[in-house]
Amino acid sequence: MRGLLAAGCLLAAAGEGTRSKEVPEQAYSMAREARDGVAVARSLTYLGMRALNVQDWPSCDRFLREALARWQQLGDREDAFLSASTGVLLGWAGFLQAHYEESALLLTEGLERLRAIGERHASGHVLFHLALTVRARGDLARAVDYLREGLEICKDFQDRWQLSQGSRIALLLMDHLAGAEQQAKLVGAANAFSAFTGFSASYWRLLSGQSGAGLRERIEREGYEAAYRQGHAMSFSETVDLINVMLLELLSSKGARTGSTPSARRARTLTDRERAVLRLVSEGGSNKEIGRTLSISRATVSYHLGSIFNKLGVRTRAQAVAIAMRDKLFSSLA
Secondary structure, eight states, X not given: OHHXXXXXXXXXXXXXXXXXXHHHHHHXXXXXXXXXXXXXXXXXXXXXXXXXXXXXXXXXXXXXXXHHHHHHHHOTTSOHHHHHHHHHHHHHXXXXXXXXXXXXXXXXXXXXXXXXXXXXXXXXXXXXXXXXXXXXXXXHHHHHHHHHHHHHHHHHHTOHHHHHHHHHHHHHHHGGGSOHHHHHHXXXXXXXXSOSSHHHHHXXXXXXXXXXXXXXXXXXXXXXXXXXXXXHTOOHHHHHHHHHHHHHHHHHHHHHHHTOOHHHHHHHTSXXXXXXXXXXXXXXXXXXXXXXXXXXXXXXXXXXXXXXXXXXXOSSHHHHHXXXXXXXXXXXXO
């Protein structure tokens, strides 16, 4: 049965048509007959993944929601990675259907669970998806924070394919707001790390509505071939640096136009869950009490506090609360 499940996962990821559905369906039937709850949940996750890849949204939502419910019943003691991944897949499906609020919630919860089990590498991909989701909700500053955090993970793991996807996410976030020459350079870098073929081509077409070939032709037509070639020759660290520079320039430009204040920018760097944790900290809650209130583990609460301290530039709970009160961050949490 495990062999069938593994084969189904590979076929689903590759989008292998009928076989990608038949194999996990067979595994699902066998798991139900054997009353193997873990195998049933896995099969449903793989069926949902396959439905997501072919954009069969009714089936995707049905399979993944049932899988998520079963994983929650089983608890994190059974395949915590796939359990967390199921929520991430459901969140990504929500984004692709323009259900941005639910998508952000599911992706954030999935990210928290991956971090809690030490899956930092996988967290990078979720951060990229979160960047797109919160951008779609109009929060560019937080989108940039998510993207930059994901890029740091790419850099630590030296994952060329992940950096290629991060570069493409950056292009989508900046859209027409970045200079054409810099965009051409970034396209060249992204293409060097992972060509616009296979999954990368499908991923780009799905998110941007245009083909990689069409993008390349536009760059040539507009006279930015030299910039493209320069980007194509950039190193890993040079590509990360270029993206960070472009993102900071974008934020600076947007901040100048909107009159964004430092306290508003500081508040936007906190995720919804971090805001909830900070609110409970201000009310005197211990890690155990906060975890019970938010239905998360004490380890996850500690992780959030570390993230809050880092973003606010403090070392203690009292300092975090003091800054929140001084900059009126709690008014944005109401």
